[in-house]
Amino acid sequence: MDNLEQRLAQQAHAEKPAGEPTAETAEVVTQTIEQIKRTLLDPHAISQKYDIKSRQTVEAEISEVRTRAATLGEGIAGKTETLGQKEQRAMELDALKAERVLVLEQRLENIAARLKKLFRIKDKSVAEIQTEIGSIETEMEEFTTQALQLRREIERLAQEQSELPDPKKMLEAYYAKMETMPLLNEEKREMLRPEVLAELSTEEYIALWRRLNPHFLSHVTRQGFRDHNAMIYHSAGLQEFHDGLTSILRDQSKKKIERST
Structure with missing residues (x-):
C-alpha cells in the first residue's frame, strides 16, 4: 500500500505543468521584487550602494554638530550655575550692607558719638563700620x-x-537627495521589469519617476472635459467628460496605468 501511494504521488508530481510556480518559487519571487523595490526606492539603501563617501561625510558633520551642541550646552549650564552663585552672593552682600548701614546710623545717633563728633574726636567704632x-x-x-x-x-x-x-x-536633506539619484542604464534594464512595475503603488510610481526624469511626464490618461482636438486621428472622447486620473488615484490597489486612446 505504501509503495502504491508513493507511485501515485510521483505520478501526480510528474503530471504537474512545468511552468506552474510552486509556493517556494512564489515566495522567492516576492522576496526578489521587494529587494528590487528597496534598491529603487529606499534612500538608505541607495546611499549605502552609491554614495558611501558622501554618507560618511554627512555622518562626520552631524557628529561634529552634536558634539559642539553638547559642549555649548555644558558651557551654558556651567556658567548659568556660576552666575546664580554670584547673584546669590551679591544679594547676601546687599543685605549685609543694609545691616551695617543701620548699625552705623544707630551709632551716629548715640549721644557719645555726637559729643565726639562735636569735639572732632574720631569714633573708632564708626570708622570701622564705614570701612566695612x-x-x-x-x-x-x-x-x-x-x-x-x-x-x-x-x-x-x-x-x-x-x-x-x-x-x-x-539627515533628512541628505536622504532627500538620494531619492532623486538617477538610475544607471544597466539598473533600468535589470530592475524596471514588468513584474516589478506591476507591484508598485501609486506613491511608489511617483518615487521611481523622480529617479528617472522628474522633468518629463508623458500623457497617460485623461481627466476632465475634452473640448478640442488637434489631430484628426486622435479624436476619441471628444466633447466628453473623462475621469481617468481620479479613478486611478481612488483605486490604490491598481498597479498599472494603461495608455488612453
Whole structure:
C-alpha cells in the first residue's frame, strides 16, 4: 500500500505543468521584487550602494554638530550655575550692607558719638563700620561686573547654539537627495521589469519617476472635459467628460496605468 501511494504521488508530481510556480518559487519571487523595490526606492539603501563617501561625510558633520551642541550646552549650564552663585552672593552682600548701614546710623545717633563728633574726636567704632561698608560695596561691585560678563558669555553661547544646524534636518536633506539619484542604464534594464512595475503603488510610481526624469511626464490618461482636438486621428472622447486620473488615484490597489486612446 505504501509503495502504491508513493507511485501515485510521483505520478501526480510528474503530471504537474512545468511552468506552474510552486509556493517556494512564489515566495522567492516576492522576496526578489521587494529587494528590487528597496534598491529603487529606499534612500538608505541607495546611499549605502552609491554614495558611501558622501554618507560618511554627512555622518562626520552631524557628529561634529552634536558634539559642539553638547559642549555649548555644558558651557551654558556651567556658567548659568556660576552666575546664580554670584547673584546669590551679591544679594547676601546687599543685605549685609543694609545691616551695617543701620548699625552705623544707630551709632551716629548715640549721644557719645555726637559729643565726639562735636569735639572732632574720631569714633573708632564708626570708622570701622564705614570701612566695612566700603569693603562690602567694593565686593558687590566686583560680583556685579562678573555677573554681567557671565550673562554676556551665556548669551553668546546660546546664540551660537541656536545657529547650529539641526542634525535631523541635515539627515533628512541628505536622504532627500538620494531619492532623486538617477538610475544607471544597466539598473533600468535589470530592475524596471514588468513584474516589478506591476507591484508598485501609486506613491511608489511617483518615487521611481523622480529617479528617472522628474522633468518629463508623458500623457497617460485623461481627466476632465475634452473640448478640442488637434489631430484628426486622435479624436476619441471628444466633447466628453473623462475621469481617468481620479479613478486611478481612488483605486490604490491598481498597479498599472494603461495608455488612453
